[in-house]
Amino acid sequence: MENSSNNSRRSFLIKGTLAALSVSFLNSFRFPAAHAASAPSLAEFNPEGGTFELPKLDYGYDALEPYIDARTMEIHYSKHHQAYVTKLNEALEKAPELKGRALPDLIRNINELPEAVRNAIRNHGGGHFNHSMFWKLMSPTAKDSKASAELEAAINAKWTSMDNFKTEFSKSASTVFGSGWAWLIVDKENNLAITTTPNQDNPIMDVAALRGRPILGIDVWEHAYYLKHQNKRVDYIADFLNVIDWNQVSKWYGER
Ligand SMILES: [Fe+2]
Known part of the structure; x- marks a missing residue:
């Protein structure tokens, strides 16, 4: 009787372990990109009130001289990056159901975005993400x-x-x-x-x-x-x- 009880407990444990393993195995296929799609945590990726903003630059335009010149920094940051932010916000006006989502969430699954705003979010959301990282990974020190x-x-x-x-x-x-x-x-x-x-x-x-x-x-x-x-x-x-x-x-x- 005790053996039978032990056997059924062992059988239960083995079945439970196998079930857990198969769930984990299945999840690895169902969510193959879950880890790969995570991103650096940058506060500016969380839009205030659903609107994205140009992140603050931690150094002056001339701070990366002589390697990156001040004029390039100024135009790159205040014109090009600003344009990505502006156009991303414009795209979100056309798809208000997407407003409020953090940037990595927004651009992770391009193929699932509404077709009308897909390319705009891919290009301008990508531009905002990439440049936000870029300013952070460079430093005068x-x-x-x-x-x-x-x-x-x-x-x-x-x-x-x-x-x-x-x-x-x-x-x-x-x-x-x-x-x-x-x-x-x-x-x-x-x-x-x-x-x-x-x-x-x-x-x-x-x-x-x-x-x-x-x-x-x-x-x-x-x-x-x-x-x-x-x-x-x-x-x-x-x-x-x-x-x-x-x-x-x-x-x-x-x-x-
Ligand atoms: Fe750029």
């Missing part, structure tokens, strides 16, 4: 910043050294055809990867070729460098490496 031990170990494991990573990242950024971005992402298996997106797409979007959580990105639209570097994108990329705030990148890497 970049030279004093350092990758965390955890991030450095992950970079070394994947690319053998920080210098090799920078070479590969620069190569990807230089070969983006036309306008777009190059990214360092954390994929759904928690591995680092370098990827690129066209236009204002982002790796958290369901339209991205490789999805993941971006922790570093470089804008390679000509508006990001043309005034100082003209057509020499490679020189701009080399300059950009000097203004990466590795403390910020490490912070995003640590947000799991």
Whole structure:
């Protein structure tokens, strides 16, 4: 009797474990992008009263000189980024049911957005997300910043050294055809990867070729460098490496 009771308890436990495992297994298919679609937490991604605003710049337009010139910073931030914010808000006026959603939620599933505003939210929501990250990951005190031990170990494991990573990242950024971005992402298996997106797409979007959580990105639209570097994108990329705030990148890497 006791054996029978033990057996049925064991059978119950085994069945329960198998059921839990199969639910977890099924969920891994049902929500394959749940982790990959998470994003750095930036307060400005939560629109006040349903309206997005240009985030505050933490430094002056000339603070990244000589690598990024003041005029480029001013136009890039106050004109280009502002235009993405304005046009995103205009698109949301046409789809008020979407107002109030945080930006990552809004742009995560482009294919599920109403067709009338899909492209506008993809382009301008992507533009707002990408540029908000971009200002944060650069800093006038970049030279004093350092990758965390955890991030450095992950970079070394994947690319053998920080210098090799920078070479590969620069190569990807230089070969983006036309306008777009190059990214360092954390994929759904928690591995680092370098990827690129066209236009204002982002790796958290369901339209991205490789999805993941971006922790570093470089804008390679000509508006990001043309005034100082003209057509020499490679020189701009080399300059950009000097203004990466590795403390910020490490912070995003640590947000799991
Ligand atoms: Fe830009």
